[in-house]
Amino acid sequence: MLCILLVDENPTDRLLVIRDLEREFPDLQVLEITDYQTLERAIASGGFELVITDYRLNWGNGLDVLRMSKAQYPQCPVIMFTGSGNEEVAVEAMKAGLDDYIIKSPRHYFRLAVAVRGILERYTAQRQLTHLENRLQSLLNRLNVGVFRVTPNGLLLESNQAFLQLIGCASLADAQRLNLRHLFWETFDPVAHQIQPQEIQVPQANGQPNRWVLLTQYLNTEDSETVIDGIVEDITELKQAELALRQLNETLEARVAERTAQIEEVNEQLEGFAYSVSHDLRAPLRAIESFAQILKTDYVAHLDATGQDYLNRIETSAEFMNHLIDSLLEYSRINLSALQLEPLDLNRVVTQALAQLELEIREKQADITVSPSLPMVYGHFTNLVRAVLNVISNAIKFVSPETRPRVTIWAEEINDHKWVRLWVEDNGIGIDEEYHQRIFSVFERLHGIEVYPGIGIGLAIARRSVERMDGQIGVESVVGQGSRFWICLRKYEG
Numbered sequence: 001m002l003c004i005l006l007v008d009e010n011p012t013d014r015l016l017v018i019r020d021l022e023r024e025f026p027d028l029q030v031l032e033i034t035d036y037q038t039l040e041r042a043i044a045s046g047g048f049e050l051v052i053t054d055y056r057l058n059w060g061n062g063l064d065v066l067r068m069s070k071a072q073y074p075q076c077p078v079i080m081f082t083g084s085g086n087e088e089v090a091v092e093a094m095k096a097g098l099d100d101y102i103i104k105s106p107r108h109y110f111r112l113a114v115a116v117r118g119i120l121e122r123y124t125a126q127r128q129l130t131h132l133e134n135r136l137q138s139l140l141n142r143l144n145v146g147v148f149r150v151t152p153n154g155l156l157l158e159s160n161q162a163f164l165q166l167i168g169c170a171s172l173a174d175a176q177r178l179n180l181r182h183l184f185w186e187t188f189d190p191v192a193h194q195i196q197p198q199e200i201q202v203p204q205a206n207g208q209p210n211r212w213v214l215l216t217q218y219l220n221t222e223d224s225e226t227v228i229d230g231i232v233e234d235i236t237e238l239k240q241a242e243l244a245l246r247q248l249n250e251t252l253e254a255r256v257a258e259r260t261a262q263i264e265e266v267n268e269q270l271e272g273f274a275y276s277v278s279h280d281l282r283a284p285l286r287a288i289e290s291f292a293q294i295l296k297t298d299y300v301a302h303l304d305a306t307g308q309d310y311l312n313r314i315e316t317s318a319e320f321m322n323h324l325i326d327s328l329l330e331y332s333r334i335n336l337s338a339l340q341l342e343p344l345d346l347n348r349v350v351t352q353a354l355a356q357l358e359l360e361i362r363e364k365q366a367d368i369t370v371s372p373s374l375p376m377v378y379g380h381f382t383n384l385v386r387a388v389l390n391v392i393s394n395a396i397k398f399v400s401p402e403t404r405p406r407v408t409i410w411a412e413e414i415n416d417h418k419w420v421r422l423w424v425e426d427n428g429i430g431i432d433e434e435y436h437q438r439i440f441s442v443f444e445r446l447h448g449i450e451v452y453p454g455i456g457i458g459l460a461i462a463r464r465s466v467e468r469m470d471g472q473i474g475v476e477s478v479v480g481q482g483s484r485f486w487i488c489l490r491k492y493e494g
Helices: 011-024 036-045 062-072 087-095 106-142 161-166 172-176 236-298 305-336 346-356 358-364 381-397 458-467
Strands: 002-007 028-033 050-053 078-082 100-103 145-150 156-159 194-202 211-222 225-234 342-345 367-370 376-379 406-414 419-426 472-477 483-490
Touching: 002 011, 002 036, 002 062, 011 028, 011 106, 028 036, 036 062, 050 062, 050 106, 062 078, 062 087, 078 087, 078 106, 087 100, 100 106, 145 161, 156 161, 156 172, 161 172, 161 225, 211 236, 236 305, 342 346, 342 381, 346 358, 346 367, 346 376, 346 381, 358 381, 376 381, 376 483, 381 406, 381 419, 381 458, 381 483, 458 472, 458 483
Parallel strands: 002 028, 002 050, 050 078, 078 100, 367 406
Antiparallel strands: 145 156, 145 225, 194 211, 211 225, 342 376, 406 419, 419 483, 472 483
């Protein structure tokens, strides 16, 4: 579609122009301009390919239209089609960039369509040529490629500036004083008429360090004279990078072994520290439990109600501390142990987790619904069971006192069926969005232990277990509307 601006206040003239142009351009779209404001809006909007303007206008003249158009769109052609101009106007318009000046008369209307066609074709050709020139110039600017022609004796006949720079010469004359035969006439294949591309070092005539180039040459015969044409590409930085990489690779294995040994040593120290802390904490804890048991067995009759309450609190706190130490050790083992991922059946994982929660499920009279067919994933069985168990336990625990826990477990494939997301949906008390990330941190509790028991480490264990399997865990929840925890792992494609 050809879109033009037709600036003319005479409706009859506009009609004749449109009629003649439509014969030449069936898909013509014309925006008729009869006042300055419409012209201003049209130029601001753009989208037109050519401007045709009269010279005499009640609100200006064609020179104003020409200057406005060229100021905004220098490559947009403008034709002045007028009967009120003169030679002076035509000259001034041409100086301002006018593309054609046509006298408005019945015998010149046919010229308008011809002029439009010619101008558009010329501008199209110019744009294509400019585009090709820009592309070529851009390509040449980006490539560090030298082009040359030499005789079999090594005399340089022709070259570009990039080639001269690659051999360290300031001019062709300087390069011609060099004998380049040792570089360009080594492994000629007379059948292929091509010397195989090779990486070579080029001495520099200016005394700078040698440069590495990729050399490709072809044999040509012109007027019974044999010459070698070729190109050279500077690969010095690539060769330097290869050398650096080779040196790095030579030391990498030793560095990896050293770092692995350091990590193993740190892990052993951490594991020893964890068990040492566990032992040091459990020794006084066992003493507290023993003395509490003695008091309960031998002296309970001598304690009033307050004393017995204190004794019960001591026993409860000792039991909580034991559970806390066990959980911390479990969390540390997740970080220390090496995991070997393998294909896992989620049905088996969920079944094992529910079996370990059987007592808790029975006490809470929880209603558990599991999708009958769960997909296979890559994971570590023990860690995944641990993660799923903690999430389900969380779903059963955090419900209103008068509410029977209801948990639904299902899965979906996401990201082009490459990942599996396991959902654990509950009817619990819900979690404010502010805490959706914090609940996966160690010892992060949103409720007092007297309301919902626990030590605040279960979801942290679940998150760490999932992350060790290259997976992710998260939650979607609204206070009072339950929660949907999810575990995302890579799908097994076998």
